[in-house]
Structures are given as C-alpha cells and as structure tokens.
Amino acid sequence: MTKAPPRRAKIQDVAEAAGVAIKTVSRVLNNEPNVREETRQRVLAIVKKLNYHPSLSARSLAGRRSxxxxxxxxxxxxxxxxxxxxxxxxxxxxxxxxxxxxxxxxxxxxxxxxxxxxxxxxxxxxxxxxxxxxxxxxxxxxxxxxxxxxxxxxxxxxxxxxxxxxMDDAGAAREMTEYLVGLGHRRIGFIVGHPDHFASGQRLAGYKAALAAHGIEYQDRYVRQGYFTFESGMDAAKELLTQADAPTAIFASNDDMAAGALMAAHELGINVPERLSVAGFDDTYIAKTVWPRLTTVHQPxxxxxxxxxxxxxxxxxxxxxxxxxxxxxxxxxxxxxxxxxx
Amino acid sequence: MTKAPPRRAKIQDVAEAAGVAIKTVSRVLNNEPNVREETRQRVLAIVKKLNYHPSLSARSLAGRRSxxxxxxxxxxxxxxxxxxxxxxxxxxxxxxxxxxxxxxxxxxxxxxxxxxxxxxxxxxxxxxxxxxxxxxxxxxxxxxxxxxxxxxxxxxxxxxxxxxxxMDDAGAAREMTEYLVGLGHRRIGFIVGHPDHFASGQRLAGYKAALAAHGIEYQDRYVRQGYFTFESGMDAAKELLTQADAPTAIFASNDDMAAGALMAAHELGINVPERLSVAGFDDTYIAKTVWPRLTTVHQPxxxxxxxxxxxxxxxxxxxxxxxxxxxxxxxxxxxxxxxxxx
DNA sequence: AAGCAAATTGACAACGTTGTCACGCCCATG
DNA sequence: CATGGGCGTGACAACGTTGTCAATTTGCTT
Missing domain, CATH: 3.40.50.2300 (Response regulator)
Structure with missing residues (x-):
C-alpha cells in the first residue's frame, strides 16, 4: 500500500483549519491591514503546519500581477x-x-x-x-x-x-588615463568598446579629456575600435603595437579586451608591465586570472x-x-x- | 485626448471575432485534434490580427502546468x-x-x-x-x-x-594524462576537484588509471586537493611546485584551477610550457584567455x-x-x- | 446606555484559461 | 431504413487566488 501523494494545500484548507474565511487568510498572507493580531498568528501557524504556499498562477490571475x-x-x-x-x-x-x-x-x-x-x-x-x-x-x-x-x-x-x-564612465576613464599619465606615459593607446554601447563613447570621452588636461595631443593612430571581446582586443592591440612609435600603455574599454591586449603583448614578446602597461575596465573575474593581473576600473x-x-x-x-x-x-x-x- | 491603453486581447475576443466557442480557440492554440482545417485557419488569422497571447497564469491555473x-x-x-x-x-x-x-x-x-x-x-x-x-x-x-x-x-x-x-569524466582524465605521459612526463601533478563533486573522484580515477597503465607509480605527494576555484588551483600548484622533485606537468581538474596553476608558475618564475606543462578540464572561456592558452578537455x-x-x-x-x-x-x-x- | 465610526471579517464575483461531457452531423453498416 | 460511431463543436464547471462591498464586532463618545 503506497502513501497517496500529499495533495497541495490550498487557501481553503488553511481557512477551514483556522476557522476563518479565505479572504482573511489572503489578508494575512499579503500583509494587509485590519487583521487582529491573534487571528494573524493563528493563520500563520496553520500555514506553517500545512506547508501552504499560495499558487503563483491563481495569484497572478486574480491579482493581475505575475x-x-x-x-x-x-x-x-x-x-x-x-x-x-x-x-x-x-x-x-x-x-x-x-x-x-x-x-x-x-x-x-x-x-x-x-x-x-x-x-x-x-x-x-x-x-x-x-x-x-x-x-x-x-x-x-x-x-x-x-x-x-x-x-x-x-x-x-x-x-x-x-x-x-x-556609473560615471567618462569620469572613471579619465581617472584611469590620468593614472597612466601619472606613471609617465605619453603615448597611450586606447581600445574603444562596442559602438552600440553608449558607454563606449563615454569612456573614450574620458580618455580624451585626460589627455587634453595634461597637454597631450590626441592622435587617431593610438585609438582602435574594439567590440568588447577578447579577440577584438587582441587584434586592436596588435595593430597598436606594431606601428612606429608604438604606445607604452594601452587602456582597453573592458577587461576582456585588456586581456586580449595582454595576449597580443605576449605573442609579440613584449613584457608587461616592463615595456608596456595595460589597463582594463569593469574588474570582472578575468582581471584576476590573467598574468599579470590587470589594473582596472572596478565597476559595481x-x-x-x-x-x-x-x-x-x-x-x-x-x-x-x-x-x-x-x-x-x-x-x-x-x-x-x-x-x-x- | 489620449489613446486608451490597448486592452490585452483574451480568448473570448478571439472566439467572438472568429464566430466560434472559446473552447475551439483553445483547441487550435494547443494543437488538439478534431478541428476542421478551415476553422483552424480562421482562428489563427484572428489570433494574429489581434496579437493575442494566452495568459500564462490562466493557463497554468486551469491546465495545472506552468x-x-x-x-x-x-x-x-x-x-x-x-x-x-x-x-x-x-x-x-x-x-x-x-x-x-x-x-x-x-x-x-x-x-x-x-x-x-x-x-x-x-x-x-x-x-x-x-x-x-x-x-x-x-x-x-x-x-x-x-x-x-x-x-x-x-x-x-x-x-x-x-x-x-x-560525459565520461574518468575516460577523459585518463586520456589527458596519457597525453602528458606521451610527451615524456613522468612526474605529473594532479589537482583534485571539489570533494562534493562526484566528477572529481572520476577524474582522479582516470588519472590513476593512466599512471597504472604506463607503469608509473602513483604518489600522494603529487596530488593536491582543490575546490574548482582559481585560488585553490594556485595554492595547490604552489605546493606541488615547491617540493623536491617537483612535477614537470600539472593536470588540474578544471580550467579555473589550471589557470591558477599557471599563475603560480608565473609567480615562481617557471616558464610554461618549457619547464612545466599545465592542463585543464572543461574548455571554458578562461582556457583561451590565459597565457599560454590552456590544453584542456573540451566538455560539451x-x-x-x-x-x-x-x-x-x-x-x-x-x-x-x-x-x-x-x-x-x-x-x-x-x-x-x-x-x-x- | 445609546449612537457612531472604525476595525475586523466574510460572501461572492471576478480573473482567463482548460477539462468534461453532451450535442449534432455525417457516413458506413446491417 | 434504423443503428452506431467518429468527428467537430459548444456549454459550463473547474482551477485557486484577489477585489469589492456588505455585514458584524469593537471601542469610544456623549
């Protein structure tokens, strides 16, 4: 003889066991006012005892929210x-x-x-x-x-x-760029984020603002388009690094691209950070798993x-x-x- | 004068517009049999015209599935x-x-x-x-x-x-271990996965089986407990690498730990793969973003x-x-x- | 002690589907 | 020409909640 599958308790079961109307149970469950404390406790006790859980579907249907x-x-x-x-x-x-x-x-x-x-x-x-x-x-x-x-x-x-x-993308990018400037970098490469993202423009703007503030000329050849992917970062970095007067630092608009830039540097035999500084943006997991660990902007x-x-x-x-x-x-x-x- | 928010069409609206009972609409929507093709088409047309979408809640409630x-x-x-x-x-x-x-x-x-x-x-x-x-x-x-x-x-x-x-965890681990053996490695370190995972034991078993098959003695000192995290892999690898007769290869039970092992090697100044081989498991994104890129088992x-x-x-x-x-x-x-x- | 407002409670109708069952209709069968 | 069995369809009752509104109780005022 098998035990019957325990039918799921419904609001009516609770109401009956507590000796109240289902509406009262509903009120208790939804923290509505105008229920005597004693009644509330009694209902709550039964709810627990019966392991009652309101049906999401019924609730949505009647209450018009899901x-x-x-x-x-x-x-x-x-x-x-x-x-x-x-x-x-x-x-x-x-x-x-x-x-x-x-x-x-x-x-x-x-x-x-x-x-x-x-x-x-x-x-x-x-x-x-x-x-x-x-x-x-x-x-x-x-x-x-x-x-x-x-x-x-x-x-x-x-x-x-x-x-x-x-968050203040422009401000953060500006601050990071200024940090690089503070380290003595003047030729700073920048890898732009995916063009569909408004943040990409903001970060680029921050980069430009920092350069301007320190009297460094903005040069197109130090800027490359990326797409927020590792691969795109790697490709962009390779282009940046294989030109004459290559940048001494690369600031990528997110960590994945920065990790790509790191990979590019490794493949070109450029030591990071001795010969090249690389910075990212986001501070995701990847920033801590690549070598060397990435300097980046922590985004909450x-x-x-x-x-x-x-x-x-x-x-x-x-x-x-x-x-x-x-x-x-x-x-x-x-x-x-x-x-x-x- | 503002346009009234377009009330969401319900099954009844469809039924009326199509000149059938709601039950018939329901049948069409659920691909139930016994509806004349002509009726079906008519209903479908109205559904499309009215942009009708059945209410999930009502459906769940009545049909007892969500x-x-x-x-x-x-x-x-x-x-x-x-x-x-x-x-x-x-x-x-x-x-x-x-x-x-x-x-x-x-x-x-x-x-x-x-x-x-x-x-x-x-x-x-x-x-x-x-x-x-x-x-x-x-x-x-x-x-x-x-x-x-x-x-x-x-x-x-x-x-x-x-x-x-x-998937065949034991078989995969064995194959990877044999690959390392094939490269000439005899002192192969192994980082075990999280003890809560059955797969961890399977992968360890595969490692042991490969050693046995090639007449290599299994040694506890080449095996360390990890927890599937980057950090745990790094710690385990450091232990493995700082002992006398350190392993020439490390096989970690997942990619995160393998990446950790890579980090440990970098920090200890050990070149990978020249002085140490590292292999992972899973073939997740991280395997392609670390340097050098990880040899690993591709898990589908x-x-x-x-x-x-x-x-x-x-x-x-x-x-x-x-x-x-x-x-x-x-x-x-x-x-x-x-x-x-x- | 009556009167009244507020607090508490309940009866009952939604909510928008699906399940059940009954009703015609048409065709094959004897 | 009655009979039976699919097929196509519809009427109506669930499903388990919440919203509305009326009924009852409580507490306070006079």
Missing part, C-alpha cells in the same frame, strides 16, 4: 552578466519575486520582436533592461506602449522618464543590478518612478601597469 | 554556468517554456530547504539539477516526494531512476544542458522517463603543454 521580472541582455561577457544576474536575483528573492533571464537574439527589428514576444507571452510585472538594449529608442517606445514598468541598468542618453542606474556590477531591481520593485509598489541613481567606481591597481620604461 | 522549468546550480564558475544557462534556454525557447534560474545557497539541510522553497512557491513543471546538487540523495528523495519531474546534468552515482546527461557544456532540457521536455510530454545520455568529449591541445624538458 511576480515575475524579466532581465534582458544581449551578448555581454559571461563574467559580467553573471554578476548582473546575481545582483538582480538577490533583490528579487527578498520580495519573493522570480527572475526570468532572457538573452536577446538579433538586432534592430528582430531584437524588438524578440523582447516584445517575451513581454507578451509571459505577463511580466516589470523588466530590467541592460545596455545596449536600453539604448534603443524604438524599444523604449515599444515598452512604453505596453505600459510595462522597466528600469535601465547602465548609462545612456536616450531621453526618457524611465529610471536608470549607472552586482550593485548596479541589485539597485536597478530595487528601483523596479519600488516602482511596482508605489506606482511612481523613483529617482535614478549613479553608483561609484574605483581604480584597482594591480600588476599590469608600471612606470614608463626609459 | 510552462516553467527551473534550473538550479550551486556555485560553479561563471563561464561554465553561462554555457549551461544558454543551452537550457535554447531548448526551452523551442517549446515556449520559460526558464527560471536559481542559485542555491547553503549546504545540506539549508540547501534542501532552499530548493524545496523554490519548488513549492513556483509551480514548476520540471527541474534541471546540476552537480553537485544532483548528488544529494536527500534532495533526490525530497523531489521525488513532490513528484516533480527532473533531469540531472552531470555524472553521479546516486542510484535513481531519474534520467541524466553526463552547452549540449549537456540542451540535451538535459530536451529529455525533461520529452518526459513532460510522454510522462515516461527517457533514456539517459552520455555525450562525447575531446582533447584540445593548445600552448600550455609540451615535451618534457631534459
């Missing part, structure tokens, strides 16, 4: 996106929301269709949009039309009332995502759009940079 | 888990299932509570359990009790009827997850447990290994 939040991203480096995921997850967990990750495929129209498909199919309560998706005016408009609350993580210049969380990726999720949840609760936020960064000096060689 | 699949993991390296995620995501997308990622916190009882909390709160249709969670008999039992279909990805020896997808992480998800969906459709599967691996020889130095 407790589901989407997190969409395009194609970032694994180390970066995992930090984002965990930041958002952590905040979701606090409020018993669930997080639905979605890697967006395609660009332009196709990307839009992909996102809207997700939004239409799963009735998300809100969305976290990471760069560069957050930089598509079309997408922003489409989301507005669906009147779906969302928060953007990462900087961008799309004028929009939606709150966002970002986890906190960025946590904060964005926090804003979103606030937004869902209050209905009003909260203030956007800017988080801090800091330079992390490791072994890949040094005083310029003679 | 179209939600959970993916739980503990604390793997970012590069690894992202591959897993994308493999599972890809398969889910094909069948319009959604994937809920969940990083499990804690160990033992706490881990169990965490997982069961997820299962109880969200009415998942199925679960994908990665190692080492899949190796907890307690957890397996608890999931059975909830009669939740699940698939294990990664090897383990817990006897259980649940299907799983794995993406496919493992894709296949596991596939089995799970099959299971949900047919109700029967499908055959478990074993996927292939292959050695990837890069620049971190070479013929032993004299």
């Amino acid at each position: 407790f589901l939040i989407g997190l969409i991203y395009e194609n970032p480096s694994a180390n970066y996106i995992v930090d984002v995921q965990h930041g958002a997850m952590a905040r979701c967990r606090e409020d018993r929301f669930q997080l639905l990750m979605h890697q967006v495929t395609g660009r332009g129209e196709e990307m839009e269709r992909d996102v809207l498909g997700l939004v239409d199919q799963t009735h998300l309560d809100g969305l976290i949009v990471t760069a560069p998706l957050s930089e598509s005016p079309d997408l922003m408009r489409a989301l507005d039309r669906r009147s779906l609350p969302f928060v953007r993580v990462a900087p961008n210049d799309v004028p929009h009332q939606t709150p966002f969380v970002d 990726t986890y906190d960025l995502a946590y904060t964005a999720t926090n804003l979103l949840l606030q937004m869902l609760q209050t209905g009003a759009a909260p203030q956007s936020m800017r988080l801090g960064y800091r330079l992390v000096c490791r072994a890949s940079t040094a005083v310029v060689h003679k | 179209f939600l699949i959970g993916l739980i993991y503990e604390n793997p390296s970012a590069n690894y888990i992202v591959d897993v995620q994308h493999g599972a995501m890809a398969r889910c997308r094909e069948d319009r299932f959604q994937l809920l990622m969940h990083q499990v916190t804690g160990r033992g009882e706490e881990m169990e509570r965490d997982v069961l909390g997820l299962v109880d709160q969200t009415h998942l249709d199925g679960l994908i359990v990665t190692a080492p969670l899949s190796e907890s008999p307690d957890l397996m039992r608890a999931l059975d009790r909830r009669s939740l279909p699940f698939v294990r990805v990664a090897p383990n020896d817990v006897p259980h009827q649940t299907p799983f997808v794995d 992480t993406y496919d493992l997850a894709y296949t596991a998800t596939n089995l799970l969906l099959q299971m949900l459709q047919t109700g029967a447990a499908p055959q478990s599967m074993r996927l292939g691996y292959r050695l990837v020889c890069r620049a971190s290994t070479a013929v032993v130095h004299k």
Whole structure:
C-alpha cells in the first residue's frame, strides 16, 4: 500500500483549519491591514503546519500581477552578466519575486520582436533592461506602449522618464588615463568598446579629456575600435603595437579586451608591465586570472543590478518612478601597469 | 485626448471575432485534434490580427502546468554556468517554456530547504539539477516526494531512476594524462576537484588509471586537493611546485584551477610550457584567455544542458522517463603543454 | 446606555484559461 | 431504413487566488 501523494494545500484548507474565511487568510498572507493580531498568528501557524504556499498562477490571475521580472541582455561577457544576474536575483528573492533571464537574439527589428514576444507571452510585472538594449529608442517606445514598468541598468542618453542606474564612465576613464599619465606615459593607446554601447563613447570621452588636461595631443593612430571581446582586443592591440612609435600603455574599454591586449603583448614578446602597461575596465573575474593581473576600473556590477531591481520593485509598489541613481567606481591597481620604461 | 491603453486581447475576443466557442480557440492554440482545417485557419488569422497571447497564469491555473522549468546550480564558475544557462534556454525557447534560474545557497539541510522553497512557491513543471546538487540523495528523495519531474546534468552515482546527461569524466582524465605521459612526463601533478563533486573522484580515477597503465607509480605527494576555484588551483600548484622533485606537468581538474596553476608558475618564475606543462578540464572561456592558452578537455557544456532540457521536455510530454545520455568529449591541445624538458 | 465610526471579517464575483461531457452531423453498416 | 460511431463543436464547471462591498464586532463618545 503506497502513501497517496500529499495533495497541495490550498487557501481553503488553511481557512477551514483556522476557522476563518479565505479572504482573511489572503489578508494575512499579503500583509494587509485590519487583521487582529491573534487571528494573524493563528493563520500563520496553520500555514506553517500545512506547508501552504499560495499558487503563483491563481495569484497572478486574480491579482493581475505575475511576480515575475524579466532581465534582458544581449551578448555581454559571461563574467559580467553573471554578476548582473546575481545582483538582480538577490533583490528579487527578498520580495519573493522570480527572475526570468532572457538573452536577446538579433538586432534592430528582430531584437524588438524578440523582447516584445517575451513581454507578451509571459505577463511580466516589470523588466530590467541592460545596455545596449536600453539604448534603443524604438524599444523604449515599444515598452512604453505596453505600459510595462522597466528600469535601465547602465548609462545612456536616450531621453526618457524611465529610471536608470549607472556609473560615471567618462569620469572613471579619465581617472584611469590620468593614472597612466601619472606613471609617465605619453603615448597611450586606447581600445574603444562596442559602438552600440553608449558607454563606449563615454569612456573614450574620458580618455580624451585626460589627455587634453595634461597637454597631450590626441592622435587617431593610438585609438582602435574594439567590440568588447577578447579577440577584438587582441587584434586592436596588435595593430597598436606594431606601428612606429608604438604606445607604452594601452587602456582597453573592458577587461576582456585588456586581456586580449595582454595576449597580443605576449605573442609579440613584449613584457608587461616592463615595456608596456595595460589597463582594463569593469574588474570582472578575468582581471584576476590573467598574468599579470590587470589594473582596472572596478565597476559595481552586482550593485548596479541589485539597485536597478530595487528601483523596479519600488516602482511596482508605489506606482511612481523613483529617482535614478549613479553608483561609484574605483581604480584597482594591480600588476599590469608600471612606470614608463626609459 | 489620449489613446486608451490597448486592452490585452483574451480568448473570448478571439472566439467572438472568429464566430466560434472559446473552447475551439483553445483547441487550435494547443494543437488538439478534431478541428476542421478551415476553422483552424480562421482562428489563427484572428489570433494574429489581434496579437493575442494566452495568459500564462490562466493557463497554468486551469491546465495545472506552468510552462516553467527551473534550473538550479550551486556555485560553479561563471563561464561554465553561462554555457549551461544558454543551452537550457535554447531548448526551452523551442517549446515556449520559460526558464527560471536559481542559485542555491547553503549546504545540506539549508540547501534542501532552499530548493524545496523554490519548488513549492513556483509551480514548476520540471527541474534541471546540476552537480553537485544532483548528488544529494536527500534532495533526490525530497523531489521525488513532490513528484516533480527532473533531469540531472552531470555524472553521479546516486542510484535513481531519474534520467541524466553526463560525459565520461574518468575516460577523459585518463586520456589527458596519457597525453602528458606521451610527451615524456613522468612526474605529473594532479589537482583534485571539489570533494562534493562526484566528477572529481572520476577524474582522479582516470588519472590513476593512466599512471597504472604506463607503469608509473602513483604518489600522494603529487596530488593536491582543490575546490574548482582559481585560488585553490594556485595554492595547490604552489605546493606541488615547491617540493623536491617537483612535477614537470600539472593536470588540474578544471580550467579555473589550471589557470591558477599557471599563475603560480608565473609567480615562481617557471616558464610554461618549457619547464612545466599545465592542463585543464572543461574548455571554458578562461582556457583561451590565459597565457599560454590552456590544453584542456573540451566538455560539451552547452549540449549537456540542451540535451538535459530536451529529455525533461520529452518526459513532460510522454510522462515516461527517457533514456539517459552520455555525450562525447575531446582533447584540445593548445600552448600550455609540451615535451618534457631534459 | 445609546449612537457612531472604525476595525475586523466574510460572501461572492471576478480573473482567463482548460477539462468534461453532451450535442449534432455525417457516413458506413446491417 | 434504423443503428452506431467518429468527428467537430459548444456549454459550463473547474482551477485557486484577489477585489469589492456588505455585514458584524469593537471601542469610544456623549
């Protein structure tokens, strides 16, 4: 004789056991006011005893919200996106929301269709949009039309009332460049980030500002386009390093490209940091695993995502759009940079 | 005058527009039989015109399934888990299932509570359990009790009827070890994986088997415990390399530890691969970003997850447990290994 | 002790699907 | 010409919550 599979308790079971109406149980579960403390305790006790968990589906259907939040991203480096995921997850967990990750495929129209498909199919309560998706005016408009609350993580210049969380990319890049200048470097190469990312332009602007501030002429030949990938960083660095009057330092717009630059240096037999300084941006895991360890800008990726999720949840609760936020960064000096060689 | 927010179409709207009962629309949407082709087309046309998307919640509630699949993991390296995620995501997308990622916190009882909390709160249709969670008999039992279909990805020896997808860890480790032996190495260090992972034991067994097959004595002093992290690999390698008669090659049970070993070698001034060969396992992103690039075992992480998800969906459709599967691996020889130095 | 407002509680109708079952209709069978 | 069995369809009751609103109880004021 086998034990029957224990039917899942429902709200009615709890109500009956506690001798109250289901509505009262509902009130307790949702922390609504106007329930006597004694009643609340009694219900809570039964809930625990029966191991009762409200049905998400029923709740969504009746309450017109799904407790589901989407997190969409395009194609970032694994180390970066995992930090984002965990930041958002952590905040979701606090409020018993669930997080639905979605890697967006395609660009332009196709990307839009992909996102809207997700939004239409799963009735998300809100969305976290990471760069560069957050930089598509079309997408922003489409989301507005669906009147779906969302928060953007990462900087961008799309004028929009939606709150966002970002950091001072330009400032950070400027500071890093000045650090290199401070080490005596004058020929400083720069690898630009993916052109789709607004941050790429900001970082480049910071680099330029630092040069200008120190009376160093900006030269196109010290700047190369990259795409935030290891390979693109390696290729760009090879070009930078094989020209006459090659730079004595390379500042890449993210760590993956900086790691690529390191690889390029190794392959060209250039010692880092003795003959070449290399700096990155983001301070992801890779910065600590390459040799020499990367000097980089620490970006609070986890906190960025946590904060964005926090804003979103606030937004869902209050209905009003909260203030956007800017988080801090800091330079992390490791072994890949040094005083310029003679 | 503002345009009213376009109310989301529901099944009834479609039914009315098509001049049929809602049940017929439901049948069309779910590919049920017994609908005239003409009717089907008419309904489909209206669905498209109205941009109708069934409500997930209503569907779950009425149909007693959520179209939600959970993916739980503990604390793997970012590069690894992202591959897993994308493999599972890809398969889910094909069948319009959604994937809920969940990083499990804690160990033992706490881990169990965490997982069961997820299962109880969200009415998942199925679960994908990665190692080492899949190796907890307690957890397996608890999931059975909830009669939740699940698939294990990664090897383990817990006897259980649940299907799983794995690869031949022992065989792969043996092959890699033999490759090193073939390069002339006799003193081969080995860094064991996290003791919680069954695969760690398998890989160690493969290493031992290879030594035995070639008449090389197994020595404890060439083996160190690691924890699948970069740091642990670095520490273990330092110990291995600073003893008398240090190994001429180190085989680490995953790429992160191998990268750590590389770092240790750099810090000790030991050239790789001239004075020391280093091999890893997994072939994650890190293997291609360190210098020199790592020789490693390519593990089909993406496919493992894709296949596991596939089995799970099959299971949900047919109700029967499908055959478990074993996927292939292959050695990837890069620049971190070479013929032993004299 | 009555009167009234506020606090507490409950009955019942949504919410948007799917499952069950019954109803015609048409065709093959005897 | 009755009979039976698919097929195509629809009516209606679930599914397990929350929202609305009315009913009841409590506590305070006079």
